[in-house]
Amino acid sequence: MFGTRGVPYHYGFDCGTALLDTVLDEVAGGPVLFVVDRAVLRRHAQPVIDRLRRKVPVHPFVVEAVEQQKRLSLVETLSEYAVERGFDRGGTVVAMGGGLVANIAGLAAALLYRGVRLIHLPTTPIAAFDAVLSLKQAVNLAAGKNLAGAYFQPALIACDLTWLTTIPPREMLTGVAEMAKNVLAVVPDERGRFVTAVAQLDTRPAAALQALWRIGFTAKKPLLARDPHERREALVFEYGHTVGHALEFMSGGVMGHGEAVAWGMLVAAEVSTMLGYLDEAGTEAHYEVVGPLRLPAPTTALDWVDPAALRARLATDNKRGYLAGGAGDVPMVLLQAPGTTVTGPGGLPLTLVPDKMILAALDRVRARDGWAA
Ligand SMILES: NC(=O)c1ccc[n+]([C@@H]2O[C@H](COP(=O)([O-])OP(=O)(O)OC[C@H]3O[C@@H](n4cnc5c(N)ncnc54)[C@H](O)[C@@H]3O)[C@@H](O)[C@H]2O)c1
Known part of the structure; x- marks a missing residue:
């Protein structure tokens, strides 16, 4: 492993x-x-x-x-x-x-x-x-x-x-957000199985949880075998975590890790779209995979986020130092399609993104209607 x-x-x-x-x-x-x-x-x-x-x-x-x-x-x-x-x-x-x-x-x-x-x-x-x-x-x-x-x-x-x-039902749903991440970033062919498993969590928990276990293991095993310290290709597991960690930390524990990662993936998808990497179908795939997690509406869930505080928090992201960037440049995992990362300097799956663009992408997530509970 x-x-x-x-x-x-x-x-x-x-x-x-x-x-x-x-x-x-x-x-x-x-x-x-x-x-x-x-x-x-x-x-x-x-x-x-x-x-x-x-x-x-x-x-x-x-x-x-x-x-x-x-x-x-x-x-x-x-x-x-x-x-x-x-x-x-x-x-x-x-x-x-x-x-x-x-x-x-x-x-x-x-x-x-x-x-x-x-x-x-x-x-x-x-x-x-x-x-x-x-x-x-x-x-x-x-x-x-x-x-x-x-x-x-x-x-x-x-x-x-x-x-x-x-686990309370809402926390269970957001808790499987790391699986949504693995599906979007590593094993997009598991999308159907993931959505079915999430829908069955209440009615067939044994089947649903075992299916989610298999998705997690399938996504992680080959990458961790090659990159056990998650410093090269397995950095892909940081998908959604740049903004996710910042939101989780800033919320003082109110927003759970899974929910924060889910928002972080949507922001990453919008960044990638703005940079011209991810096409419309790729962005839609994000909303389709995150939708069943029944997050609260983005207007309320993210209304407390202060842009200046978010920029300050992004500046302490734990992926800093992998790439040489200027002040305000934030290393992020981006996808050019589900299952395919954007490759940056040194072959790492990291791209430097100006923090102002991340704030603009957050606004796009806030503005998108009709997919959250
Ligand atoms: N090492 C890694 O690679 C890695 C990966 C993902 C997350 N994490 C870390 O894991 C943490 C998030 O993990 P988490 O979401 O499990 O949160 P958590 O450990 O904080 O638990 C969430 C809540 O569930 C409760 N709980 C735990 N088991 C329960 C059960 N069986 N029934 C009812 N309630 C239960 C806890 O008391 C807590 O209130 C973060 O600190 C994150 O940074 C680390």
């Missing part, structure tokens, strides 16, 4: 007992630092913790999953907590929660004793279908999203997709 090194990913629907056996095999008798999302502790994690406790010492650490908490200080607090309780090099960090818990625990696992075993038990669509299929473990700085971190590989990923069924 990542370069030449494989990571087992066990998943299924209502398969918790079998999954726990694989987790127990992996922790191999050592202590477990069990980093868990508070929303997941009551609903899903307690049986996992109870079962592990019969075999190994388990130290649960509960995280409030709010973006403002995703900081180095929390990684330090949880590392101190672990070491004070006797967690040693033979221990395992288990992360059970969404992408936020995966990143916090992943970074702690990378830093504790310069690297201990990490197991992901993802419980949100973003975590299960996207974040754990990446080596990137990062936290936010005051200046912006995911600016400090490390690459770190888990030993095991295990997910009972029934864990995801307790």
